[in-house]
Amino acid sequence: MARVVLVSGASSGLGLSCARELATRGDTVFGTSRTARHDDGGVTMLAMDVDDDDSVARAVATVLERSGRIDAVVNNAGFGFAGALEDTSTAEARAQLETNVIGVLRVCRAVLPHMRRAGRGHIVNVSSLAGRIALPYQGMYSASKFALAGLTASLRHELAADGIRVAMVEPGDFKTGFTAARRLTAASGSESVHHDALRRTLAIVERDEAGGADPIVFARTIARLLDDPSPPLRTSCGHTSQRFAAWLHDRVPDPIAERVVRRLYAVPRRR
Numbered sequence: 314m315a316r317v318v319l320v321s322g323a324s325s326g327l328g329l330s331c332a333r334e335l336a337t338r339g340d341t342v343f344g345t346s347r348t349a350r351h352d353d354g355g356v357t358m359l360a361m362d363v364d365d366d367d368s369v370a371r372a373v374a375t376v377l378e379r380s381g382r383i384d385a386v387v388n389n390a391g392f393g394f395a396g397a398l399e400d401t402s403t404a405e406a407r408a409q410l411e412t413n414v415i416g417v418l419r420v421c422r423a424v425l426p427h428m429r430r431a432g433r434g435h436i437v438n439v440s441s442l443a444g445r446i447a448l449p450y451q452g453m454y455s456a457s458k459f460a461l462a463g464l465t466a467s468l469r470h471e472l473a474a475d476g477i478r479v480a481m482v483e484p485g486d487f488k489t490g491f492t493a494a495r496r497l498t499a500a501s502g503s504e505s506v507h508h509d510a511l512r513r514t515l516a517i518v519e520r521d522e523a524g525g526a527d528p529i530v531f532a533r534t535i536a537r538l539l540d541d542p543s544p545p546l547r548t549s550c551g552h553t554s555q556r557f558a559a560w561l562h563d564r565v566p567d568p569i570a571e572r573v574v575r576r577l578y579a580v581p582r583r584r
């Protein structure tokens with residue numbers, strides 16, 4: 314029987330590729346975007362803003378009305394803020410967490426009663442290698458993905474008895490709309506003491522993203538995870554060099570890991 318899958322943030326990049334790949338493999342796929350869009354081939358597009366309780370409830374109700382069930386959710390919608398933490402306002406920090414963390418919680422809360430009633434379900438949360446390696450000048454983005462990693466691990470414990478599988482994917486750099494959609498904190502202008510360092514680091518980040526992996530790699534990883542009756546908690550995907558760097562990062566002493574990250578991202582030694 315074809316799975317019914319909801320993929321958030323399916324108008325671009327990783328979500329779009331994933332939604333198309335799952336539809337090609339025979340799943341019934343509902344993709345979402347904040348703005349109403351035409352259906353994309355085999356993907357039915359729905360409007361859903363993960364920042365908004367009512368919008369999420371409406372989208373989930375529509376899937377249930379049309380398909381009678383939701384078998385799997387890929388919580389992929391998200392964006393990145395760049396800027397030194399010192400230059401990040403409370404509103405900007407909240408906006409980052411609202412979408413990347415609370416947005417995932419909202420969607421989970423909306424689908425879980427149905428999955429529990431069905432006695433099965435699968436949730437895949439899209440974290441990031443930035444949720445394992447703290448990035449300079451993308452501190453709130455990293456914080457959001459570290460938080461999402463914690464949320465996913467906790468949820469997995471809580472749903473273990475319900476037959477609902479929970480897992481997360483940690484992409485490295487992929488070439489998507491993420492770079493263009495990245496927001497800069499308002500206080501990051503030339504008046505900021507961090508301005509020059511931020512610019513240097515962002516140039517490296519954008520270069521890496523432009524040379525990032527093809528989203529189809531991500532899409533196939535998600536398809537494999539959804540097929541897995543007992544998926545691992547974490548699955549990294551992307552260029553092997555970045556996945557290996559993350560593996561190594563978790564195994565070397567902190568001072569060494571920090572030195573490598575600062576060098577990779579051209580963080581100044583002294584101002």
Ligand SMILES: NC(=O)c1ccc[n+]([C@@H]2O[C@H](COP(=O)([O-])OP(=O)(O)OC[C@H]3O[C@@H](n4cnc5c(N)ncnc54)[C@H](OP(=O)(O)O)[C@@H]3O)[C@@H](O)[C@H]2O)c1
Pocket residue numbers: 321322323324325326327328345346347348361362363364389390391392393412416439440441442483484485486487488489490491492494522525
């Ligand atoms: N690209 C990378 O290198 C990379 C690496 C690691 C992790 N990731 C993660 O992968 C996920 C997808 O990113 P991407 O690279 O595919 O970026 P993208 O091309 O910019 O796509 C982001 C998607 O999220 C949606 N979105 C953003 N804010 C939303 C909101 N409040 N409510 C609902 N949908 C929202 C966008 O839809 P609309 O604008 O149409 O609403 C869009 O479809 C994100 O969670 C990101 O953190 C990306």
